[in-house]
Amino acid sequence: MSEEEKKDIEDEVRVGVFVCHCGSNIGGLIDCKTLAEEAKSLPNVAYAEDNLYTCSENGLASIKAAIEEYNLNRVVVASCTPRTHEPLFRDCVSEAGLNKYLFNFVNIRDQCTWVHQKQPEEAYKKAQDLIRMGTAKAVKLEALDIIMVNVNPSALIIGGGVAGMSAALNLSRQGFQTYLIEKEDKLGGRLNSLHKLFPHQLDASDFLDKIKNNVQNAQNLQILTSSIVKNIDGFVGNFEVEVEQNGKNIELSVGAIIVAVGSSLFAPTDLYGYDGKKRITQFELEHKFINNDVKANNYVMIQCVGSRIEDRPYCSSVCCMTALKNAFVIKEKNPGANITILFRDLYTPGTDYEKYYRDAREQGVLFIKYGLDKLPTVEEDHIKVFNEYMGEELILPYDLLVLATPLVANNDNKELAQMLKVPLEANKFFLEAHVKLRPNDFATDGIYIGGSAKWPVDITEAITQGYAAAARASRVLSHDSLEVEGATSSLPEYNKSLCTGCEICIKVCPFNAIIKNEEDEIEIIEALCKGCGVCGATCTNQAIVIKHFTDDQIFSEIEAFGGH
Amino acid sequence: MSFEPKILGFLCNWCSYAGADLAGVSRIQYPTNMRVIRVMCSGRVDPKFIFHALELGIDGVFVMGCHPGDCHYLEGNYEAITKFDMTQQFLKFINFDKRVRLDWVSASEGTRFGEVVTEFINHIKELGPSPISGGNPDEDILDKLKAIKMAAGSNRMRALVGREKTLLGSENVYGEQIIEQRFNILIDKAIKDEFERHRVLLALEKDSNSVKDLAVELNIDPSIVLEHVLTLKTRGQVDFQKIKGNTPIFMRL
DSSP: OOHHHHHHHHHSOOEEEEEEOTTTTTTTTSOHHHHHHHHTTSTTEEEEEEESOTTSHHHHHHHHHHHHHTTOOEEEEEESOHHHHHHHHHHHHHHTTSOGGGEEEEEOIIIIITTOTTOHHHHHHHHHHHHHHHHHHHHHOOOOOOEEEEOOOEEEEEOOSHHHHHHHHHHHHTTOEEEEEOSSSSSOGGGGGOSEETTTTEEHHHHHHHHHHHHHTOTTEEEEOSEEEEEEEEETTEEEEEEEETTEEEEEEESEEEEOOOOEEOOOTTSTTOOSSSEEEHHHHHHHHHTTOOOOSEEEEEOSSSSSSSSSOSOOSSHHHHHHHHHHHHHHHOTTOEEEEEESSOOOOHHHHHHHHHHHHHTTOEEEEOBTTBOOEEOSSEEEEEETTTTEEEEEEOSEEEEOOOEEOOTTHHHHHHHHTOOBOTTSSBOOSBTTTBTTBOSSTTEEEOGGGTSOOOHHHHHHHHHHHHHHHHHHHTOSEEEEOOOOEEOOGGGGGGOOOOOHHHHHOTTOOEEEOTTSOEEEOTTTOOOOOHHHHHOTTSOOEETTSOHHHHHHHHHHHOOO | OOOOOOEEEEEETTTHHHHHHHHHHTTOOOOSOEEEEEESOGGGOOHHHHHHHHHTTOSEEEEEEOOTTOBTTBSHHHHHHHHHHHHHHHHGGGTOGGGEEEEEOOTTOHHHHHHHHHHHHHHHHHHOSOTTOSSSOOHHHHHHHHHHHHHHTSHHHHHHHHHHHHHHHSOOTTSOOOOHHHHHHHHHHHHHHHHHHHHHHHHHHHOOEEHHHHHHHHTOOHHHHHHHHHHHHHTTSEEEEEEETTEEEEEEO
16 A cells, blocks of 8 residues: 555544444344444445444454554444443543544443334334434544643542541541541431441440541541531532531532432331330430330331332331341340331341341241231221231230331432532432442542442441442542543634624633633633533534534434434 | 334433433333434534424424533523523424423433433324425425524524523613513514524525515515515625616625
8 A cells, every 4th residue: 555545544534333232232132233234334434343242352352453454543332321331432442543532432222222122123223323323423523632630639528427437538548638527516427326236236336436536546537527518619630629617618629529428317207106205216216225215015116117108219228127136136135025027028138137137036026017008007005917928917015116217318418419510319319320330430520429328328338338439539539630521612713713702602601611811812721611512502603612512513413314 | 104203312411311321221111213412411402403403304303401400510401491492482483393392301210211202202293294304395394494593593693592691690780680571572573583584585595586575475574574674784694686667676695
């Protein structure tokens, strides 16, 4: 090949399309081989193939080999979703020498084969269209500059419960300056109100003292109690946080943030005659244990009070073990006590927890299953319950009725979520980036989550998640500088004459990333720009270009879909 | 064969696109008609994308973003609302306003994503095929849609919509604040005027014409056409060409 021919090939847009079977997730419904074959006839496509798993070692190696062999300068992968796998494929193409923005993702699994399982033919047509659209966009993709930002090697942990303390200990021991803020006047969170810890019946206060002692004596760790977050600005590596402690404002600069705000208690007013005296919650029972104030002989416990119902459909996951734990405490003090646990389903996962349940049965704790259609009814001194296994109603006398109520999301989660720009799920707990692949990340870089803020967890799990969140945060903190999104808004030189200086873009930008500079020209500060694209859609003379989502690219997608 | 509409969806990356993925993870089943274009924020959806899709004969366009107050970019979805409202106002002229929809789906609402998409597809099925789809498009509607696209893309319309929030939310130097009602009257008038002006422009692009004949062709009152022609003349888009008999003929510049 002559030098000139080589140059021509370099200038020409050459797209490689890789269609992933994802095992049988995609390939089980639609014919990926033919999809790849057909893709070869699309404009500018120089190569196409199908892979069993494009994200596997083999798949990635095959992309790199094809880039080399066929001089590809754009890569399209039709597979799962960019939300989980785009970073992987971007790394892959950049290892093969392409700018990572020359990669485009087509979602034919999460938004196609998984949701059209009974319509293989239509799903195939949809995948065809999506690949055509994605390839049309790929043809128009442009290489973008990589923007680097410095990382402040310090972390903020919001919430001084067991998850937050675990995370704080871990990060401070790695040498990162760590700030732990707690809204109450003491550390410990929910652990402060517990009596024993399952499954080893440790004293909660002993455990708390130990971990608190570690936290208080840790290097690089500053504790701020009676403090709340007032405002959060910035981005990964460079957050500016305003904290209010006893009415006075403190400014913190940190590189990463961990949300460990825990959860709240549910008050079962109007349920099973709850009165806080003879009919109490499990948490109140533990309070009574601590004050040595439990004298009853006949105990009935009802599980799933206010949870796994239409209004609150989730399982609070700690209540079954809590009921067992408290049953053991009662039995230890008063072996003759009668304890009956009314449950809908018992959740005691793992060998340790399962053994705990068996031990309780051996000690004479009775378990009766009730159904949602026939709830137990509570009278002054007895309870009527329909035993599902026996098919008849039982009458159980009680001196103390204990209700297992769920942990619920904190009321102020929404406020904090808005400050952090992270989502909540339907029950108002914080929502992680991906339940399996990124369980302790948020979709927003530099912000992590652990403990009951995400879902009710027990102490063991809270510690694990605290460490996990700290581990994720340290991936960011251990770098001096990081690459941030290069797909920003821009006012290219060739469009400057279009700008009329109307300043509407300055008004609509929520991040103050657009200014009028000393030359009286509109200037976009790329490190501040988050790439939302609102200014581009607003620009009165259409001078602003949104990189990676340009008008041209979006039009080409629309046209590739086309009319009838 | 029953009518299977072609539907285009613009999904914001952080909420609706994530919600659509969750629908997948949860294996929520819904009809296959919609093709998705991912954008970072619903506020990125320039009205011209919607008009362009409709012009190609796509039967329905669905824009989805984060719930108000939940935008990953703070207020991008409010910007989406103002732009979408204008889009829909324009589309009323050709009875296309029901072919576009703006709705909110959060990252946790996989089930809801399936529901709203199914509902929109059924809704478009009931409306029937777009009159400008297929091999024999309705030329009158197509011409009007072209005028709409140009009008909405005009500097004046974009500036008005872009300033809506600032105008309604802050006072001018005299401490006066424009009330929403007044602004709506203003924008309605602007939408109508710009639509008609761009129809005049498009008509003159085809052939130079007199005000009287334009009025007949476009079915607009002659006195209004005259006003538009004069405005377009001041904007430098139209000019006087010649006198035919006693009637002045105007041309597109």
